[in-house]
Amino acid sequence: MLLKIALPNKGRLSDEVRELFNDAGLEVRARGERALTASLGGEFEAIFVRAQDIPEFVADGAAHAGVTGWDLVCESGRELDLLMDLEFGRCRLVVAAREEGGFASPEDVKEGMRVASCFPRLTQEFFARRGQRVAVVPVSGAAEIAPHLGIADIVVDLTSTGSTLKMNGLREVGTVLESSARLVACKGNPVDTQQKLDELKQALGSVLAARDKRYLMANVPKDSLIRVREVLPGLNGPTVVDVLDGGDFVAVHAVVPAKTIYRTINALKALGCEGILVTRIERLMA
Numbered sequence: 001m002l003l004k005i006a007l008p009n010k011g012r013l014s015d016e017v018r019e020l021f022n023d024a025g026l027e028v029r030a031r032g033e034r035a036l037t038a039s040l041g042g043e044f045e046a047i048f049v050r051a052q053d054i055p056e057f058v059a060d061g062a063a064h065a066g067v068t069g070w071d072l073v074c075e076s077g078r079e080l081d082l083l084m085d086l087e088f089g090r091c092r093l094v095v096a097a098r099e100e101g102g103f104a105s106p107e108d109v110k111e112g113m114r115v116a117s118c119f120p121r122l123t124q125e126f127f128a129r130r131g132q133r134v135a136v137v138p139v140s141g142a143a144e145i146a147p148h149l150g151i152a153d154i155v156v157d158l159t160s161t162g163s164t165l166k167m168n169g170l171r172e173v174g175t176v177l178e179s180s181a182r183l184v185a186c187k188g189n190p191v192d193t194q195q196k197l198d199e200l201k202q203a204l205g206s207v208l209a210a211r212d213k214r215y216l217m218a219n220v221p222k223d224s225l226i227r228v229r230e231v232l233p234g235l236n237g238p239t240v241v242d243v244l245d246g247g248d249f250v251a252v253h254a255v256v257p258a259k260t261i262y263r264t265i266n267a268l269k270a271l272g273c274e275g276i277l278v279t280r281i282e283r284l285m286a
């Protein structure tokens with residue numbers, strides 16, 4: 001039996017989801033641009049639907065698992081198994097008010113104020129938890145315009161760079177939720193389904209784990225090896241390999257954080273290392 005995985009058909013998450021699945025060897029083989037299903041090879045089949053509908057489809061068992069924003073999962077109110085954080089689509093659901101409106105924090109929101117949001121449930125819950133009664137104005141997009149149209153006093157909307165809020169003269173005054181893309185599954189999947197989903201999780205996880213790492217190789221003077229160990233801790237300490245006719249040099253291989261690669265290279269050069277080579281890693285299984 002093919003496992004159906006619900007993926008966003010368009011919008012913010014769709015390209016990165018496809019890229020991640022492709023990198024994990026689950027190549028999206030769609031028959032055309034507008035295809036609604038696609039084979040992912042092996043035991044998986046993708047169904048392409050709106051990111052917003054994915055929590056419902058997965059909770060109802062129309063798909064065995066799905067990838068969508070955590071914000072949409074929470075807004076749906078459906079109980080799902082959270083399998084993994086995919087680390088892209090990072091954004092925050094925030095309370096924002098007009099810059100000149102005199103709001104500095106959610107405490108400044110007064111009884112009965114109108115809050116425009118595409119996330120009416122999370123908005124209602126957020127203010128209810130704080131004992132503030134507000135009137136939620138549900139909108140299906142472009143919530144940022146609502147205060148200017150006079151249909152709301154403040155908004156609860158997603159932000160990442162902050163440029164949309166700024167462009168609309170709004171200032172963030174509080175955070176409702178932190179979000180990113182997540183792999184979710186319906187509760188109570190049978191054991192064999194769970195096993196296949198575990199394999200999917202491992203495949204995606206190994207790609208994510210490799211993304212912020214690099215494989216580094218260098219020829220190291222033998223008498224610098226001890227100090228190289230401090231520069232290249234690696235996963236289990238660096239691998240040391242003999243070089244044919246290498247003289248005083250041996251080759252050292254290690255997995256290192258991509259973020260600090262320039263510092264690592266400079267430190268190796270300072271220790272007399274030569275022939276430094278850095279490559280990307282496709283997958284990393286811990």
Ligand SMILES: Nc1ncnc2c1ncn2[C@@H]1O[C@H](COP(=O)(O)OP(=O)(O)OP(=O)(O)O)[C@@H](O)[C@H]1O
Binds near residue numbers: 013050051160180181
């Ligand atoms: N500015 C952003 N930065 C990063 N991630 C975002 C941002 N905005 C939205 N997202 C994430 O992407 C998800 C889908 O948003 P997207 O804009 O693609 O769909 P939508 O607007 O809900 O749907 P549609 O375009 O079909 O009406 C959001 O639920 C959120 O998790």
Ligand SMILES: O=P(O)(O)OC[C@H]1O[C@H](OP(=O)(O)OP(=O)(O)O)[C@H](O)[C@@H]1O
Binds near residue numbers: 141157158159160164
């Ligand atoms: O903080 P920023 O980087 O400016 O991003 C925030 C904007 O991104 C999302 O909209 P999107 O661009 O997805 O458009 P949409 O309203 O059509 O969904 C969100 O609804 C904000 O409007």
Ligand SMILES: [Mg+2]
Binds near residue numbers: 012
């Ligand atoms: Mg959007």
